[in-house]
Amino acid sequence: MGVSVVAFDVGLTTLLQIGSDDSNRGRVSALMQTAMALSQLIAMGITSLVADNVDVVLLLDIAGILFGVGGLVALWVPRHAHRRASLAPAPLPAE
DSSP: OHHHHHHHHHHHHHHHHHHSOTTTHHHHHHHHHHHHHHHHHHHHHHHHHHTTTSOHHHHHHHHHHHHHHHHHHHHHHHHHHHHHHHHSOOOOOOO
16 A cells, blocks of 8 residues: 555645646645545544444455545546546637
8 A cells, every 4th residue: 555655645746736836836735735634534533433333344345445436536537627628618818
């Protein structure tokens, strides 16, 4: 899992740097880190509530399924976003 986290972080940082302008890059990075920390906190809270009632193997299976769904979404979204962007009308030149 460690290698995949490194690859994820490199890709995420690259997308953040490409997709945001210099003046807002720090804000965007802070927002991303805050959202990730909040989601981890929520996940830990849910896990602590259901850990005694649910088998650990089932929780690992659910985690694996969620990783797989996330991977499929990561493959699907860029293709459809590119199509949507190519179908958008071109902006008019400024006068």
